[in-house]
Amino acid sequence: MADIFVKNGFILTMMGEGVGMIEDGAIAVKGNMIVAVGKTHDLEKEYGGAEFVYDASGKAVLPGFVDAHVHTSNTLIRGEGQDVPEIEWMLKTQAPFGRHTKLEHRFIGSTLGILEAVKSGTTCIGEIGGNMGPAAEKVFVPSGVRAHLANTINEIGPGSRLDPNKPYVFFRDIGERKLKESIEFIEEWNGAADGRVTCMFSPHAADMMSEEFLLQVKEEANERGMMSHIHIAQGGREAIQINLRYGTTTVRYLDDIGFLDETIIGAHCHQTTDEEVALLASKGVRYVSCPASIGIIDGITPPLALYLASGGISAGMGSDQASGNNHHNMLVEMKVAALLNKCRHTDPTVLPAWKMLRIATIEGAQTIGLGDSIGSLEPGKKADMIILDLKVPHMTPIISSPVRNIAPNIVYSARGDEVETVIIDGKVVVDDQKALTLDEEKVIEEAQKAAVEICTAAVDDYMAADSQLARAAKKGLL
Ligand SMILES: [Zn+2]
Numbered sequence: 424m425a426d427i428f429v430k431n432g433f434i435l436t437m438m439g440e441g442v443g444m445i446e447d448g449a450i451a452v453k454g455n456m457i458v459a460v461g462k463t464h465d466l467e468k469e470y471g472g473a474e475f476v477y478d479a480s481g482k483a484v485l486p487g488f489v490d491a492h493v494h495t496s497n498t499l500i501r502g503e504g505q506d507v508p509e510i511e512w513m514l515k516t517q518a519p520f521g522r523h524t525k526l527e528h529r530f531i532g533s534t535l536g537i538l539e540a541v542k543s544g545t546t547c548i549g550e551i552g553g554n555m556g557p558a559a560e561k562v563f564v565p566s567g568v569r570a571h572l573a574n575t576i577n578e579i580g581p582g583s584r585l586d587p588n589k590p591y592v593f594f595r596d597i598g599e600r601k602l603k604e605s606i607e608f609i610e611e612w613n614g615a616a617d618g619r620v621t622c623m624f625s626p627h628a629a630d631m632m633s634e635e636f637l638l639q640v641k642e643e644a645n646e647r648g649m650m651s652h653i654h655i656a657q658g659g660r661e662a663i664q665i666n667l668r669y670g671t672t673t674v675r676y677l678d679d680i681g682f683l684d685e686t687i688i689g690a691h692c693h694q695t696t697d698e699e700v701a702l703l704a705s706k707g708v709r710y711v712s713c714p715a716s717i718g719i720i721d722g723i724t725p726p727l728a729l730y731l732a733s734g735g736i737s738a739g740m741g742s743d744q745a746s747g748n749n750h751h752n753m754l755v756e757m758k759v760a761a762l763l764n765k766c767r768h769t770d771p772t773v774l775p776a777w778k779m780l781r782i783a784t785i786e787g788a789q790t791i792g793l794g795d796s797i798g799s800l801e802p803g804k805k806a807d808m809i810i811l812d813l814k815v816p817h818m819t820p821i822i823s824s825p826v827r828n829i830a831p832n833i834v835y836s837a838r839g840d841e842v843e844t845v846i847i848d849g850k851v852v853v854d855d856q857k858a859l860t861l862d863e864e865k866v867i868e869e870a871q872k873a874a875v876e877i878c879t880a881a882v883d884d885y886m887a888a889d890s891q892l893a894r895a896a897k898k899g900l901l
Contacts, residue, residue, distance in 0.1 A: 424453075424470070424472060424473065425451035425452055425453050425458060425459075425470040425473040426452055426453055426454065426473055426474050426475065426849065427450075427451070427452035427473055427474070427475045427476075427477070427806070427846065427849070427851075428449065428450070428451050428452075428466075428467075428470045428471060428472075428473035428475070428476045428477070429449060429450045429452075429476075429477045429479050429484055429808070429810065430448075430449040430463040430466070430467060430471070430476065430477070430478060430479060431447055431448075431449070431463050431478055431479050431480040432447075432448055432449070432479025432480070432482050432483065432484040432810065433445075433446060433448065433479075433482070433483045433484065433813070433821075433823060433829055434448030434449070434450060434460065434483075434484045434800060435483060435484065435485045435486075435780065435800075435829070435830065435833075436448075436460060436486075436799055436800040436801060437485075437486055437780070437781055437784050437785040437798065437799040437800065438799055438800075438801055441777045441781070441830075442777050442780050442781070442830050443799075444823075444827075444829070444830075445460070445461065445462065446823055446824065447462060447463050447464070448460070448461065448462060448463060448484070449461060449462065449463040449465075449466040449467065449470070450484060450800055450808065451466060451469075451470035451473065452473075452806040452846070452849050453849075454849050455617065455805055455806055455848040455849035455850075456802075456803065456804070456805060456806055456849065457800060457801060457802055457803070457804050457805070457806050457808075458470075458802055459802055460800050460801055460802060475851065477810060477844060479810055481812070481813055481814040481821065482810050482811060482812055482813055482814075482843070483810070483811045483813055483829055483833060484800070484808060484809070484810050484811075485544070485780070485784065485800075485808065485809050485811065485833075486546075486784040486785065486788075486797065486798055486799055486800050486807060486808055486809075487544060487545060487546020487547065487569075487784075487797075487807040487808055487809050487845065487846075487847065488544050488545045488546065488547070488753035488754075488783045488784060488787075488809070489545075489546075489547045489549070489739060489783065489784060489787035489788045489791070489793070489797070489798060490540055490545045490547065490548050490549060490740070490741055490742050490751065490753055490756075490787075491549040491571075491688075491711045491739035491740060491741045491787045491790060491791050492549055492551065492652070492690045492711040492713055492739075492740075492741025492742075492743055493536070493540075493548050493549055493550050493551070493741055493742055493743065493744070493751065494550070494551060494552055494743065494744040495532060495533040495535075495536030495537055495540070495548065495550055495552075495744075495745075495751060496529035496530075496532050496533045496536075496550075496552045496553075496558070497517075497532060497744040497745055497746045498532035498533065498535045498536035498539075498744070498745040498751070498870070499524070499528060499531065499532040499535070499745075499870060499873055499874040499877060500516075500517070500520045500524075500532075500745065500746045500874070500877070501745035501746065501749055502745075502746075502749060503516060503520065503746060503878075503892075504516040504517055504720075504746035504747065504892070505719050505720075505746075505747070505749070505892070506891065506892055506895070507890045507891045507892050508891060509658050509659050509660070509720060509721050509722070510587060510659055510660060511888075511890045511891060512720050513660060514584070514587060514888070515888040515889070515890035515893070516746070516885075516888070516890050516892060516893075517746060518884075518888070519881045519884035519885040519887075519888050520877055520878075520881045520885065522881065522884060523877050523880035523881040523884070524877050526554055526557070527873070528873045528874075528876070528877055529552070529553075529554070529558070530557070530558060530561050530562050531866075531869050531870055531873040532745075532870065532873070533550070533558060533562045533563075534562050534566065534861065534866050534869075534870075535866055535867070535870040536745065536751045537562065537563070537566045537568050537751075537861070538566075538858060538861050538863060538866050539750065539751045539752065540568070540742070540751040540752070540753075541566070541567070541568055541845055541847075541852055541853060541858065541861075542839065542842060542845070542853055542856070542858060543751070543752040543753065543754055543755075543839030543840075543842055544753060544754060544809040544811070544839070544842040544845065545568070545751065545752075545753050546568065546569055546797070546807040546808075546809065546845060546846075546847045546852075547568070547569040547570070547571060547788070547793065547797060547807065548563070548568050548569070548570055548571070549571040549572075549573075549623075549652070549711075549741065549791055550563070550570060550571070550572050550573070551572075551573045551575055551625045551652060552573075552574070552575055553574060553575060554574075555572045555573065555574045555608050555612070555622075556604075556607075556608045556611060556612065558572070559572060559612050559615070559620055563620065564615070564616045564619070564620065565860065566860055566861055567847055567848075567850060567852040567859075567860035568619075568847060568852070569619050569620075569797065569805075569807060569847055569848060570619065570620050570621075571620075571621050571622070571623060571791055571793065572608075572612065572620060572621075572622055572623070573605070573622060573623045573624060573625035573652055574601065574604055574605040574608050574625065575601070575625050575627045576598065576601045576602050576605050576624070576625060576626050576627060576632070576640050577597075577598065577601065577626070577627035577628070577631035577632050578593035578594050578595060578597055578598035578631065578632045578633060578636055579591065579593070579594070579597065579627070579631050579632075580592075580594040580597045587660055587663060587664075588663060588667075589667070590664065590667050590668050591630065591631070591664060593632060593633050593636075595633070595636065598632055598633075598636050602636075602639070602640060602643065605624060605625075606643065608622065609622040609623075609624070609647070609649070617848065618796075618805075618848075619847075619848050621792075621793065622649075623644075623649055623650055623651070623652050623688075623791070623792070624640060624641075624643065624644035624649055624650070624651045624652070625651065625652045625653065626640040626641065626651055626653045627653070627654065628653060628654040628655070628657060628661060629653075629655070629661065629665060629673050629676060629677055630660070630661040630664035630665055630668075630673070634680055637680075637682065638680060638681075638682065641682060641686070641687075644686065645686055649686075649792075650686045650687065650688055650709070650791075650792055651686060651687055651688065652688040652690065652711075652791070653687060653688070653689060653690065654689075654690045654691055655673055655674065655677065655689035655690065655691060655692045655703070655708075656672070656673040656674055656691065656692050656693060656694040656695045656699070657690070657691040657692075657693070657694065657717075658691075658693070658694050658717075658720070658721045658723075659694065659721075661673060661694065662694050672694075672695075672696075672699065673694065673695075674692075674695055674699035674702055674703060675699070678702060678706065683702075683703065683706035683707075683708050684706055684707055684708070685706075685707035685708070685709070685736065687706075687708045687709065688708075688709045688710075688711055688790060688791060689703060689708045689709065689710055689711070690710075690711045690712075690713065690741065691711075691712070691713060691717055691725060692710060692712075692725060692726060692730070693717050693721060693723045693724070693725040693726065694721075694723070695726060697726075697729060697733075700726045700729050700730050700733055701733040701734075703730065703733075703735070704730055704733035704734045704735035704736075705733070705734065707736055708735070709735075709736060709737045709738070709739075709790045709791075710727070710730045710735055710737070710738045710739075710790070711738070711739045711740065711741050711787075711790060711791070712725045712726075712727040712730070712738060712739075712740055712741070712760065713725065713740065713741045713742065713743040713747075713748070713756075714727065714740070714756065714759050714760040714763050714764070715742070715743075715747075715748035715749075715750070715755070715756055715759040715760070716741075716742065716743030716744060716747035716748035717743075717747075718748075718759065718763055719747050719748055719749070720747045724763040724764060724766065724767040725763075726767075727740075727760060727764055727774065727782075728764040728767070728768055728773045728774050729767075729768075737786055737789045737790040738782055738786060738787075738790060739782060739783075739786060739787030739788070739789075739790035739791060740753065740756055740757070740760060740782055740783055740787060741756075742756050752838075752839050753783050754833070754834075754837040754838060754839050754842075755838065755839070756783070757776075757779040757780070757782075757783050757833075757834045758779075758834055758835055760774065760779060760782075761773075761774045761775075761776065761779050761834060761835075776830045776831040776833070776834035776835060777830045779834045780830055780833065780834060784798050784799065785798035785799045786798070805848055805849075806846055806847075806848065806849040807846065807847050807848065808845075808846050809842055809844065809845050809846070810842070810843050810844040810845075811833065811837065811841040811842055811843065812841050812843050813829065813832070813841070815841060817836045817837075817838075818832050818833075818836055818837065818841060840856070842856070843855060843856055
C-alpha cells in the first residue's frame with residue numbers, strides 16, 4: 424500500500440540521458456519516499472488503493488525543480504533595481520533599500536519568494552543570505568519547501584564599500600563572526616526537519632574577503648566534507664576590486680591561490696573569458712547559472728552552454744533574486760537560459776529543452792550535492808514531484824509518440840500556472856494550484872505592507888543615490 428499514487432500521466436523521470444519519459448505512467452509514494460515508478464497498468468493493482476490517488480491524464484509529472492542559487496530575502500524590492508548600469512545596481516539601487524530593511528522584512532520577503540517558487544514547481548531552494556537559523560525556523564521549515572541553506576560569509580562591514588574604485592576595507596573580526604555563525608548554523612540545522620533542510624558553506628565572493636580568510640573558509644568546509652558555494656566573477660564591480668588588489672581576474676586569482684576544485688560551486692561566472700570558463704571546468708568546479716538575473720543586472724549571457732561544452736562536471740540554475748530577474752520561477756528561467764545561450768552562440772541547437780529540464784532537476788541537484796536523494800523520479804528517492812496540466816491552450820497539442828513535444832512545450836510555453844500539484848518530501852504542498860502550507864492572501868498582504876514600509880523609509884536615500892532608475896521615476900517615465 425502507498426500513501427500517494429499518481430497514475431495515467433506522462434512521467435518525465437530524468438532517468439537515463441534525456442527526460443526518461445514513461446507514457447501512461449504511475450508513481451507510488453510511501454512516507455517521504457518514492458517506492459515505485461512504471462506503467463500504470465503494472466502498478467495499479469499493488470498501489471491503486473493509496474490514500475491519495477491523482478489521475479494525471481493529460482498531465483506531465485516531473486521531479487520538482489531545484490532552484491540552486493536564490494536570495495528570496497530580497498523579494499520585497501521586486502522591480503526596484505533594474506535598467507541601471509551594472510556599477511549602480513548594488514550601490515544605488517540595492518543599498519538604499521538594504522539600509523532600511525529589517526530582519527522581519529526579510530522573512531516576509533522570503534515567504535513571498537518561496538510561495539511564488541513553490542507554486543511554479545520549485546521543490547528545493549538553495550538560499551544564500553544572512554540569519555539563516557531564524558529564517559529556517561520561521562520561514563523555510565513551515566513553508567514545507569526543501570531548503571539547502573547557507574549563511575553568507577564575508578569581511579564586509581559599514582564603510583567597507585564607500586568607493587567602488589578603491590579597494591574595499593575588510594574587517595577580519597566581522598569575517599570571523601560570520602564564519603562562527605555559519606558553523607553553528609550548520610551544526611544545528613544540517614539534516615533538520617527529517618532531512619528537508621541541508622546546509623552548505625558560502626564564502627560570499629573573492630572581492631568580499633581577503634585571500635587568507637577565503638582559504639580558511641574553504642578549509643572549514645572541506646574538513647566537514649562539505650562544499651563551498653561562492654559567487655565567482657559576478658560583474659564589473661568585482662572585476663575592478665580584484666584587479667586593484669591582485670592585478671588579475673577573479674578566475675585567474677582563484678586558480679593561483681589553489682581555490683578551484685570539485686568542492687566549489689561557482690555561481691554566475693559571467694565576467695569571464697572562454698579560456699577562464701574552460702579553466703573552471705577543467706578544475707572540476709560545479710556551476711550554477713542565473714541567466715535571467717545576470718542578463719538583467721549585467722547585460723551578459725552567463726556561460727552555461729560554454730561551461731558544459733568545456734567539459735564541466737555539473738551545472739544547475741538559479742533564479743537569484745527578484746531585484747534582478749524579478750521572479751522565482753524556474754519554468755521562466757529555463758526558457759530564458761535556453762534563449763540567451765542560443766543567441767550567445769548564434770546556434771539554435773545549444774541547450775535543447777530536454778537538457779534544460781535536466782539542468783533544472785537532476786543535474787541541478789547533483790551540482791549542489793543532493794543528486795542521490797532528489798532530482799529524478801525513481802524508487803529510493805525523496806518524493807519531490809510536480810504535476811503540470813497540459814490541457815490548456817498554450818500547452819496544446821500534446822504529441823507523445825513517435826513525434827514528441829511535451830518537453831519542448833514545458834520549457835518554451837509553460838509559465839507556472841500549469842502547475843497543479845506540488846509534492847515535497849511526500850507531502851502535498853500545493854493542491855489544485857492552492858498552496859496548503861502558506862496562506863496566500865495573508866502572505867501577499869504582509870508583503871505589500873512591509874514593502875511600503877521599506878520604500879517609505881528608504882525614499883530619501885534612494886532618490887539621493889540618483890540611479891538611472893530613480894531619475895526615470897522622477898521624470899514619470901515608469
Ligand atoms: Zn547570489
